[in-house]
Amino acid sequence: MVEHVTALLPEWIVPVHPSGEVHEHHALVMHEDTISAIVPRDKLDDAFPQAERIELPGKVLLPGLINAHAHSAMALLRGLADDLPLMRWLEEHIWPAEQQCVGPEYVRVGTELAVAEMLLGGTTCFNDNYFFPDVAAQTSIRAGMRAVVGIPIISVPTAWATSEDEYFRRGLAVHQELLDEPLVTTTFAPHAPYTVTDAAFARIRELAEEMDIPVHLHLLEAAPEIESSHQQHRCHPIDRLEKLGLFNDRLLAVHMTQLTARDMDRVARAGVHVLHCPASNLKLASGMCPVAELVARGVNVCIGTDGAASNNTLDMFAETRLAALLAKGYSGDPEAVPAHLALAMATLHGARALGLEEEIGSLEAGKQGDVIAVELDRIETLPVHHVVSQLVYATGRHQVSDVWVAGRALVRNRRLQTLDEQRIRRETGLWQQRLARVDQSKPS
Numbered sequence: 001m002v003e004h005v006t007a008l009l010p011e012w013i014v015p016v017h018p019s020g021e022v023h024e025h026h027a028l029v030m031h032e033d034t035i036s037a038i039v040p041r042d043k044l045d046d047a048f049p050q051a052e053r054i055e056l057p058g059k060v061l062l063p064g065l066i067n068a069h070a071h072s073a074m075a076l077l078r079g080l081a082d083d084l085p086l087m088r089w090l091e092e093h094i095w096p097a098e099q100q101c102v103g104p105e106y107v108r109v110g111t112e113l114a115v116a117e118m119l120l121g122g123t124t125c126f127n128d129n130y131f132f133p134d135v136a137a138q139t140s141i142r143a144g145m146r147a148v149v150g151i152p153i154i155s156v157p158t159a160w161a162t163s164e165d166e167y168f169r170r171g172l173a174v175h176q177e178l179l180d181e182p183l184v185t186t187t188f189a190p191h192a193p194y195t196v197t198d199a200a201f202a203r204i205r206e207l208a209e210e211m212d213i214p215v216h217l218h219l220l221e222a223a224p225e226i227e228s229s230h231q232q233h234r235c236h237p238i239d240r241l242e243k244l245g246l247f248n249d250r251l252l253a254v255h256m257t258q259l260t261a262r263d264m265d266r267v268a269r270a271g272v273h274v275l276h277c278p279a280s281n282l283k284l285a286s287g288m289c290p291v292a293e294l295v296a297r298g299v300n301v302c303i304g305t306d307g308a309a310s311n312n313t314l315d316m317f318a319e320t321r322l323a324a325l326l327a328k329g330y331s332g333d334p335e336a337v338p339a340h341l342a343l344a345m346a347t348l349h350g351a352r353a354l355g356l357e358e359e360i361g362s363l364e365a366g367k368q369g370d371v372i373a374v375e376l377d378r379i380e381t382l383p384v385h386h387v388v389s390q391l392v393y394a395t396g397r398h399q400v401s402d403v404w405v406a407g408r409a410l411v412r413n414r415r416l417q418t419l420d421e422q423r424i425r426r427e428t429g430l431w432q433q434r435l436a437r438v439d440q441s442k443p444s
């Protein structure tokens with residue numbers, strides 16, 4: 001079989017690694033699913049005469065964005081209930097709706113809606129945490145998108161599992177089924193310290209080591225979590241995780257808005273990865289993640305949107321800009337999280353946390369062809385003094401024109417290539433009606 005060779009010819013290429021580098025008049029060459037070279041345009045014909053050339057004038061190529069924390073199927077709950085305190089929001093709206101609706105079909109439609117939104121916005125990989133991870137994985141695979149699905153563990157019965165044992169059994173079966181899937185890997189996804197028992201955490205530690213997968217956990221999202229840990233376990237959540245052997249470089253800690261300086265030193269020493277979700281933290285008034293101080297200690301910080309119910313978008317361009325701005329405002333230091341670092345947090349750092357740094361996160365020979373093209377020559381991003389600054393501070397996701405995952409075009413000229421947009425609209429509309437009925441019929 002003849003290998004298919006594609007040469008993408010944009011105005012600029014931002015590989016993210018080496019940091020700060022911008023290539024002009026270069027081509028990115030892919031052999032099938034893999035990036036094989038970034039070469040000057042005038043060398044292309046000699047080096048790769050067989051390449052199919054795709055001209056991308058006025059556009060910049062960068063690695064696909066990595067959404068480090070999502071609950072993709074919750075896209076169906078977008079805007080169902082807003083402007084409420086966390087517990088009222090959960091107890092009066094989100095949980096009742098989920099109790100009545102979550103099942104394979106709900107997760108398929110919700111995940112497909114989320115995948116479509118993320119692809120159109122330049123996200124090529126997402127780290128998911130939801131029930132029916134088998135359905136989320138298959139939905140993502142059908143769309144050609146890359147995903148990391150969590151094995152959910154929570155001490156509450158749901159449509160997915162009714163006992164701790166069943167959560168493990170079903171989750172391990174999903175992991176097994178996905179072992180040969182090139183686009184999907186797994187994590188353990190215990191919900192949060194206040195909803196997971198010591199026994200379950202101990203089992204997760206053992207299995208995660210054996211299976212060599214990360215542990216994806218909501219941690220220190222808001223202040224009450226610390227108080228409740230002292231009451232239930234007589235210690236701080238970090239102490240508890242340390243005792244259980246989970247506070248290490250396998251841990252992907254989501255939120256982390258309640259950190260003292262001593263906690264931050266411990267995070268850095270342990271090599272814990274921090275998944276920062278600024279919009280969700282602001283919207284639920286949970287607190288602020290001290291990103292500048294974590295970065296100064298050498299902590300790997302990456303960016304996620306959280307679910308669309310608490311954001312309310314899955315827009316990684318908006319999230320990255322917010323992360324950069326918030327880090328400056330919160331630390332009082334305008335030099336904190338400069339543009340090139342913010343972009344790395346949205347790409348390479350996410351890959352590192354997910355154990356995928358060898359495959360994705362930057363445009364380098366040997367890595368997978370997860371690439372996006374962004375129209376930078378539009379009015380709203382002119383003039384282009386500094387490409388990376390424009391990408392972080394001025395670009396909107398509507399400027400993403402083309403998206404490739406593992407060398408396959410999933411979006412061309414803003415059109416989804418593997419998903420049926422009309423069907424997604426229709427099916428989402430049906431769930432909208434059903435969810436509205438459930439939300440309105442609940443006792444107040």
Ligand SMILES: [Zn+2]
Pocket residue numbers: 069070071218254306307
């Ligand atoms: Zn979350």
